[in-house]
Amino acid sequence: MLSFLPAPVKGVLNSILLGINTLFWCILLYIPAILKLIVPIKGFRVLCTRWIIAIAEAWVACNIGWMKLTHGTRWDVKGAEELERQSWYLVLSNHQSWVDILAMQRVFNKRAPFLKFFLKQQLIWVPVIGLAWWGLDFPFMKRYTREYLIKHPEKRGEDLKATRHACEKFRFTPVSVMNFVEGTRFTQAKHDKQKSPYKHLLTPKAGGVAFVLDAMGDSIETLVDLTIAYPDGAPTFWEFLCGEVKAIRMEIHTKTIPEHLKGRDYSADAEHRRNVKNWLAELWQAKDARLERMLADR
DSSP states (O other), rough: TTSOHHHHHHHHHHHHHHHHHHHHHHHHHHHHHHHHHHHHOOOHHHHHHHHHHHHHHHHHHHHHHHHHHHOOOOEEEEEEEESOOOEEEEEEEEOOTTTTHHHHHHHHTTTSSSSOOOOOOOOOGTHHHHHHHHHOOEEEEOOOOHHHHHHHHGGGTTTHHHHHHHHGGGGGSSSEEEEEEEEEEHHHHHHHTTTOSSOOOOOOOOOOHHHHHHHHHHTOOOOEEEEEOTTOOOHHHHHHHOOOOOOOEEEEEEEEEOGGGOOOOOOOOOOHHHHHHHHHHHHHHHHHHHHHHHHHOO
């Protein structure tokens, strides 16, 4: 309806709408989040979590509203009909832009369980949305560098314990556990520095995936293999707000996670590490070929 507006005007308007939308729903979300914090009863906390998720889905729905109001983006999505609300998913996707997250939320909202990401521990202190992330049970992780672990060997395994503790909360409510296994957004400079064997992707990192499969192997049975393509190049967040993204393409493939990849210690089991890495390499090889086709199909 308002896609005719100049791009900078749309960018400012959408920034304001996003800010107001976030502030409004976060304030409502604080009520069950605080109740969840102060009432140590598991059943009540599960109820609060479901209430919080409903609020978060309303936030996403309002974001979809301003996208439809101001954007003329063509959405080409295949495979969304495979998603189910009452399932536990591990979602793996390529990562090119901060736009990926809003695009995924638009497609997944109310079709699948609410997407939850692993976040750095420091992000819990982000104003307004830090408490919201906590209330939504987003896992906050403190990862240690190799150099730190050499100096402090007693910290080995702490990241896995934290992952297992975070994932325990996911057993009571269907969830889509999201992981950008490349670890960072794709750029050609990063690709060249890594000497990635893939044309359109960075090399996947297996540790985070393996930790989830160890902690939740008995709950998560299905992989959602998500591929995102921007035919005109990966946009910045500001370009997206300005409505300058002409097309977004997604392909969604659901697959059963192999049983031999679940419930094993990635840090201590060399054979398991090879199996997880080989599994991811096969997924990424297929994803790279898929991206080549999606980007070439103008």
